[in-house]
Amino acid sequence: xxxxxxxxxxxxxxxxxxxxxxxxxxxxxxxxxxxxxxxxxxxxxxxxxxxxxxxxxxxxxxxxxxxxxxxxxxxxxxxxxxxxxxxxxxxxxxxxxxxxxxxxxxxxxxxxxxxxxxxxxxxxxxxxxxxxxxxxxxxxxxxxxxxxxxxxxxxxxxxxxxxxxxxxxxxxxxxxxxxxxxxxxxxxxxxxxxxxxxxxxxxxxxxxxxxxxxxxxxxxxxxxxxxxxxxxxxxxxxxxxxxx
Amino acid sequence: xxxxxxxxxxxxxxxxxxxxxxxxxxxxxxxxxxxxxxxxxxxxxxxxxxxxxxxxxxxxxxxxxxxxxxxxxxxxxxxxxxxxxxxxxxxxxxxxxxxxxxxxxxxxxxxxxxxxxxxxxxxxxxxxxxxxxxxxxxxxxxxxxxxxxxxxxxxxxxxxxxxxxxxxxxxxxxxxxxxxxxxxxxxxxxxxxxxxxxxxxxxxxxxxxxxxxxxxxxxxxxxxxxxxxxxxxxxxxxxxxxxxxxxxxxxxxxxxxxxxxxxxxxxxxxxxxxxxxxxxxxxxxxxxxxxxxxxxxxxxxxxxxxxxxxxxxxxxxxxxxxxxxxxxxxxxxxxxxxxxxxxxxxxxxxxxxxxxxxxxxxxxxxxxxxxxxxxxxxxxxxxxxxxxxxxxxxxxxxxxxxxxxxxxxxxxxxxxxxxxxxxxxxxxxxxxxxxxxxxxxxxxxxxxxxxxxxxxxxxxxxxxxxxxxxxxxxxxxxxxxxxxxxxxxxxxxxxxxxxxxxxxxxxxxxxxxxxxxxxxxxxxx
Numbered sequence: 017x018x019x020x021x022x023x024x025x026x027x028x029x030x031x032x033x034x035x036x037x038x039x040x041x042x043x044x045x046x047x048x049x050x051x052x053x054x055x056x057x058x059x060x061x062x063x064x065x066x067x068x069x070x071x072x073x074x075x076x077x078x079x080x081x082x083x084x085x086x087x088x089x090x091x092x093x094x095x096x097x098x099x100x101x102x103x104x105x106x107x108x109x110x111x112x113x114x115x116x117x118x119x120x121x122x123x124x125x126x127x128x129x130x131x132x133x134x135x136x137x138x139x140x141x142x143x144x145x146x147x148x149x150x151x152x153x154x155x156x157x158x159x160x161x162x163x164x165x166x167x168x169x170x171x172x173x174x175x176x177x178x179x180x181x182x183x184x185x186x187x188x189x190x191x192x193x194x195x196x197x198x199x200x201x202x203x204x205x206x207x208x209x210x211x212x213x214x215x216x217x218x219x220x221x222x223x224x225x226x227x228x229x230x231x232x233x234x235x236x237x238x239x240x241x242x243x244x245x246x247x248x249x250x251x252x253x254x255x256x257x258x259x260x
Numbered sequence: 261x262x263x264x265x266x267x268x269x270x271x272x273x274x275x276x277x278x279x280x281x282x283x284x285x286x287x288x289x290x291x292x293x294x295x296x297x298x299x300x301x302x303x304x305x306x307x308x309x310x311x312x313x314x315x316x317x318x319x320x321x322x323x324x325x326x327x328x329x330x331x332x333x334x335x336x337x338x339x340x341x342x343x344x345x346x347x348x349x350x351x352x353x354x355x356x357x358x359x360x361x362x363x364x365x366x367x368x369x370x371x372x373x374x375x376x377x378x379x380x381x382x383x384x385x386x387x388x389x390x391x392x393x394x395x396x397x398x399x400x401x402x403x404x405x406x407x408x409x410x411x412x413x414x415x416x417x418x419x420x421x422x423x424x425x426x427x428x429x430x431x432x433x434x435x436x437x438x439x440x441x442x443x444x445x446x447x448x449x450x451x452x453x454x455x456x457x458x459x460x461x462x463x464x465x466x467x468x469x470x471x472x473x474x475x476x477x478x479x480x481x482x483x484x485x486x487x488x489x490x491x492x493x494x495x496x497x498x499x500x501x502x503x504x505x506x507x508x509x510x511x512x513x514x515x516x517x518x519x520x521x522x523x524x525x526x527x528x529x530x531x532x533x534x535x536x537x538x539x540x541x542x543x544x545x546x547x548x549x550x551x552x553x554x555x556x557x558x559x560x561x562x563x564x565x566x567x568x569x570x571x572x573x574x575x576x577x578x579x580x581x582x583x584x585x586x587x588x589x590x591x592x593x594x595x596x597x598x599x600x601x602x603x604x605x606x607x608x609x610x611x612x613x614x615x616x617x618x619x620x621x622x623x624x625x626x627x628x629x630x631x632x633x634x635x636x637x638x639x640x641x642x643x644x645x646x647x648x649x650x651x652x653x654x655x656x657x658x659x660x661x662x663x664x665x666x667x668x669x670x671x672x673x674x675x676x677x678x679x680x681x682x683x684x685x686x687x688x689x690x691x692x693x694x695x696x697x698x699x700x701x702x703x704x705x706x707x708x709x710x711x712x713x714x715x716x717x718x719x720x721x722x723x724x725x726x727x728x729x730x731x732x733x734x735x736x737x738x739x740x741x742x743x744x745x746x747x748x749x750x751x752x753x754x755x756x757x758x759x760x761x762x763x764x765x766x767x768x769x770x771x772x773x774x775x776x777x778x779x780x781x782x783x784x785x
Contacts (some may be wrong), residue, residue, distance in 0.1 A: 066688055068684065068687060079475075080481030089690050089692050090690070091690075092631060092687070092688060092690030093689075093690035097685065097688035097689050099681060099684065099685050099688070103681055103682060103701075105682060105685075105686070105700055106682075106704070106780045107704060107780040108778075108779055108780050109780070116689070116699075117690065120691070120695065146531045150780035152780060153782065167689075176688070181779060211601060
């Protein structure tokens with residue numbers, strides 16, 4: 017589904033030099049979690065997929081097509097995007113936030129409303145009850161769910177999530193994790209999720225990629241990390257991040 | 261295209277009372293300076309023309325300072341106004357003063373014809389030269405009779421002189437040199453206020469015009485100009501040659517006024533207006549009738565005269581009610597037109613600055629520099645610009661320039677302050693730059709932008725009171741006249757409505773802001 021090839025380290029200087037050593041592939045329908053310390057380049061890597069950041073070297077391909085050759089706006093409408101705290105527009109109602117892209121795509125109002133209703137139901141919210149409210153009137157967990165619903169509006173091929181659950185309290189986070197897993201079964205969209213929480217990565221990701229200083233250190237499932245850590249860094253990272 | 265239409269529409273809406281230019285027969289526009297004597301002479305000439313010809317007359321009285329009148333005359337904004345020969349010689353021709361009145365007159369008449377295509381008609385007769393005046397009591401106490409006597413007291417006496425006098429070649433600098441007044445304490449102040457200041461013993465000496473009616477009222481002694489420093493200031497109509505060609509009947513008509521007003525007569529007329537609080541129009545009419553220049557009761561149009569003496573503020577205010585409404589409406593038009601143009605220009609400019617960051621420093625810097633130019637100076641700069649001239653256009657442009665900074669700055673700041681995460685979320689969702697601006701940045705910045713617009717509007721309401729100095733009307737008119745006549749009630753007749761207007765406009769904009777700021781943003785975060 018997504019191929020990232022960054023095989024040739026950039027010589028020096030550039031902002032993205034840290035990403036010189038990442039090369040990975042995200043499979044169709046898979047949820048890949050990118051994890052690493054801050055400054056490891058996980059967010060930067062994710063943003064090269066929807067071209068919020070342009071890589072200095074290497075290529076990102078979606079279904080074999082180089083993203084550099086695509087119009088960035090069209091590309092991004094094919095890719096859902098969720099950021100921390102949801103990134104909802106405070107001056108739009110919940111319904112308007114979720115339906116924004118449909119509206120920009122020129123859908124008729126009735127179709128937009130039906131889609132918004134469906135999307136809100138998907139994240140356990142009710143159009144009649146929540147649709148007319150503003151983001152400021154919702155709890156953090158609710159806002160996050162709306163953010164997820166909004167990212168699904170145009171039936172994207174890929175969803176990018178940038179520490180989506182980072183700002184939630186542990187109980188809400190646990191609850192929303194379960195919803196995420198259920199949703200994953202339902203929509204089966206290819207997902208790249210950035211997190212700094214190892215437990216979250218293992219729980220939500222089909223596979224996990226651990227990055228450090230712009231290099232891919234290990235890519236695998238939970239068992240690979242636990243039983244066959246690639247090096248000492250992985251071992252100590254696991255220790256400190258699973259029991260913290 | 262759309263933008264041009266909008267601008268045109270704004271200009272048309274803003275200017276109905278001013279746009280009605282006569283196409284058939286252009287009126288003779290008579291100007292005057294701000295002080296009483298100049299207005300009276302203007303009014304006398306206006307009434308004479310109205311009574312004896314069919315030519316329409318337009319009055320543009322109360323223009324501040326020589327430069328504004330002279331520029332307006334040269335550009336044809338006005339056709340004639342009363343000027344003083346000494347001013348013509350020294351201020352306009354930049355020549356040395358001449359003490360012989362006839363030589364002075366012949367000199368300016370020839371030079372003005374050749375150089376400016378302007379003609380001096382027969383002088384009215386009086387010599388209103390500058391004079392130094394001090395209170396009789398104080399002069400007695402110190403034994404001062406002539407200006408020469410001042411030198412001995414130059415470190416204790418306090419001078420309050422008009423700004424024009426302070427800077428004229430034939431004013432303060434030359435006076436200091438001629439009479440050895442170096443080191444004297446001098447302040448520039450509004451002429452009308454200087455008399456009040458001398459009354460309350462804040463200053464000792466003022467510059468005065470020798471025909472000033474106030475000299476009688478305040479018991480001031482005119483000091484003898486024993487070195488014959490002050491040049492001759494014979495007042496005469498200064499008129500465009502072009503106007504004389506179009507209306508040849510004006511020359512013989514205005515020549516009838518020549519030598520009708522000796523010093524004492526002029527001082528008396530000034531006194532009637534300033535001290536007896538009689539309206540300009542009435543004093544002018546009575547004079548013309550007594551001289552047999554007009555018959556019976558000629559009815560002048562459009563009087564803007566202060567009303568009878570000794571009435572209370574409320575009576576005065578009530579009697580001026582419809583006039584006040586008209587002036588308020590003019591004031592509002594000037595202000596709103598300027599602010600609307602400022603919005604149309606500033607908001608896109610600020611958006612451009614957020615997109616091209618290198619522009620932000622120079623743009624905000626320029627707007628800031630404009631803000632530091634004193635308002636009256638900015639107004640005066642506008643007059644010689646072709647197409648602006650005297651009146652509302654210059655006022656609107658000057659107000660517009662003042663209104664730019666708060667709107668540009670607030671729009672720029674408002675957009676920059678939008679949470680960068682939101683902008684990135686919008687971009688990541690696949691919104692175009694235009695959509696991000698329209699759907700995210702501008703709505704969220706509404707409150708900040710509106711605050712800028714409110715600031716601009718309130719500033720403009722205030723600065724617009726100065727528009728009267730260049731004949732643009734508005735609530736500055738009664739303030740200006742009140743300052744000249746030292747009439748606080750009349751000043752209040754302009755100042756109170758202006759203040760009320762500022763408060764009202766701010767309130768309306770606050771309500772508009774409540775409507776415009778998106779609902780979701782009115783919640784606490």
